[in-house]
Amino acid sequence: MAKKFFRQKQAVAGLVVILAFFAASLLAPYIAPADPLKVDLEHKLMPPSSAHPLGTDQLGRCILSRLLYGTRTSLLDAVLVLGMILAISIPIGTIAGYVGGRVDNWIMRIIDILLAFPSMILALAITGLMGPGLIHMLLALAAVWWISFARIIRGMVLQIKEKDFTLAAKACGDSHLKVVFRHILLNAVSPILVLATLEIGSIILAISGLSFLGLGAQPPTPEWGAMLSDSKPYIETAPHLMLFPGLTIMLAVMAFNFVGEGLQKAISSPGTGGQGKQEGGGLRAKRPLLKISFFKIGEEKKT
Amino acid sequence: MEDQAVLSIRDLRTYFYDSRGNVAVKAVDGVDIDVYKGRITALVGESGCGKSITSLSVLGLIERPGKIVSGQVLLKGRDIRKCSREEMRGVRGREISMVFQDPYAALNPVMKIGWQLSEAILAHEKVSGEEARERSLRLLQKVGLDRPEKIMKSYTFQLSGGMCQRVMIAIAMASNPSVLIADEPTTALDLTIQAEILEELNRLKKESGMGVLLITHDLGVVAEMADDVYVMKAGKIVEKGSVYGIFENPRHSYTKELLGSIS
Numbered sequence: 001m002a003k004k005f006f007r008q009k010q011a012v013a014g015l016v017v018i019l020a021f022f023a024a025s026l027l028a029p030y031i032a033p034a035d036p037l038k039v040d041l042e043h044k045l046m047p048p049s050s051a052h053p054l055g056t057d058q059l060g061r062c063i064l065s066r067l068l069y070g071t072r073t074s075l076l077d078a079v080l081v082l083g084m085i086l087a088i089s090i091p092i093g094t095i096a097g098y099v100g101g102r103v104d105n106w107i108m109r110i111i112d113i114l115l116a117f118p119s120m121i122l123a124l125a126i127t128g129l130m131g132p133g134l135i136h137m138l139l140a141l142a143a144v145w146w147i148s149f150a151r152i153i154r155g156m157v158l159q160i161k162e163k164d165f166t167l168a169a170k171a172c173g174d175s176h177l178k179v180v181f182r183h184i185l186l187n188a189v190s191p192i193l194v195l196a197t198l199e200i201g202s203i204i205l206a207i208s209g210l211s212f213l214g215l216g217a218q219p220p221t222p223e224w225g226a227m228l229s230d231s232k233p234y235i236e237t238a239p240h241l242m243l244f245p246g247l248t249i250m251l252a253v254m255a256f257n258f259v260g261e262g263l264q265k266a267i268s269s270p271g272t273g274g275q276g277k278q279e280g281g282g283l284r285a286k287r288p289l290l291k292i293s294f295f296k297i298g299e300e301k302k303t
Numbered sequence: 304m305e306d307q308a309v310l311s312i313r314d315l316r317t318y319f320y321d322s323r324g325n326v327a328v329k330a331v332d333g334v335d336i337d338v339y340k341g342r343i344t345a346l347v348g349e350s351g352c353g354k355s356i357t358s359l360s361v362l363g364l365i366e367r368p369g370k371i372v373s374g375q376v377l378l379k380g381r382d383i384r385k386c387s388r389e390e391m392r393g394v395r396g397r398e399i400s401m402v403f404q405d406p407y408a409a410l411n412p413v414m415k416i417g418w419q420l421s422e423a424i425l426a427h428e429k430v431s432g433e434e435a436r437e438r439s440l441r442l443l444q445k446v447g448l449d450r451p452e453k454i455m456k457s458y459t460f461q462l463s464g465g466m467c468q469r470v471m472i473a474i475a476m477a478s479n480p481s482v483l484i485a486d487e488p489t490t491a492l493d494l495t496i497q498a499e500i501l502e503e504l505n506r507l508k509k510e511s512g513m514g515v516l517l518i519t520h521d522l523g524v525v526a527e528m529a530d531d532v533y534v535m536k537a538g539k540i541v542e543k544g545s546v547y548g549i550f551e552n553p554r555h556s557y558t559k560e561l562l563g564s565i566s
Contacts, residue, residue: 100367101367163408164403164404164405164408164409165408165409165410165411165412167359167364167403167409168401168403168409168410168471168474169411170362170364170395171362171364171395171396171400171401172395172396172400172422172423172426172474172475172477173392173393173394173395173396173397173426173427174392174396174422174426175392178426182411182414182422183411186411186413186414187411187412187413189413190413
């Protein structure tokens, strides 16, 4: 499986970019050429130069440094949101799928109702209600995003539940808990990983998007979306203010999507089983913000 | 003979219901079967006649919309239908274990064989991980697998169908069960492998003295393996007898039909 992943150039490139981003977020204090918060009005809106490789913004702050520090907010917070989403959706999806019957019905109807709200608007509303701020925005995103995850995970669980090995495990005298953890969730790990990687790009976009609207990171915290937003008045006089944060967001989102697709292809190889046929309503769940394509895994046979 | 049966099924009825709560299918409709120690009892019938549902009912693994309506499942004289869930878990795998049709599907694809085997041992006995490993190795040898160390470290997709089925049997034999239910154990395998697996089952049965309930639609397998035969049709046992009796002198028209279809 790993071999098959590393054979895909795109995926490897994506992985390298992601690792570079994470390294940047950790090493930002050491590699940034300047303090990201230091205002220097004498040198504002400067084009790229040796002192500031990507130029300076409207307050004379070094754009490269701000982008590097911005990885911490944009990227690590995306991971945090993803963690929250998984922490909510895995238990709920698993319970709905495994217990089935009335419990499943109730959970799914509630999810259906929640899905009826446009998720981005809902996130906006929740953040608005709690007041702008990074933490509030992250909570709001997790609160609207777990819904579709739970649906998809329920679909996975339903599908794995039907496999013979779950029945065989029960026939061996395994308890429900053991069946769920050892057999169902263990087999769901790889499809959930794919789902998560594919989705983290959208989460980065959402964080940037909400920050762009002024609901997320508050100035002077460096954040990619907020930087884009700040650059609006200077789009004609100093286009690099908008260009570099935009490119950075694009690079990060693309990298995660490439890795996600690479994982997906690697996992759907014969033999790893458990995720051969992806079917059922779960995977056709309404996608929240951007992604539409997901799980194109075909039906393949074991050889 | 009656009191020697390790497993006696008495008037077992398992029905499936539709969404309005009416009986949709009487999958098992008053079945009586006796499985004796050290003998192979075959349950024969066409697809969908209720053979597999019978075996799952014995283990109490029927899920909605199915339900065991009535009947007794006597394991060494004790009605295990009256067991609590907890007790039932102790019966499954320890007293009655099961081998499934498709060995690839019945083994967890993301767990190494060794792990699955040790799990099966640890599920019922409190032994150290080291001892579970030792016993797993011996079990693999017992079911005729060479190089058990290597197999312990493999995943199912690295093994052949025959090897997987042997592993499956090893897992089923992990706690020396009194009854082994083999649900079409050879249907998914090549003909040559089929013969090997059946031979293996026969040998293990002799060694351990367990009773085997062999579920199959293959009368060739029945003729070769079984001591007693039950013929099932539409949820009911239509004929029972010794393997010679059934083949020499079938009484029920359905049995004659079945026999006619292979010769």
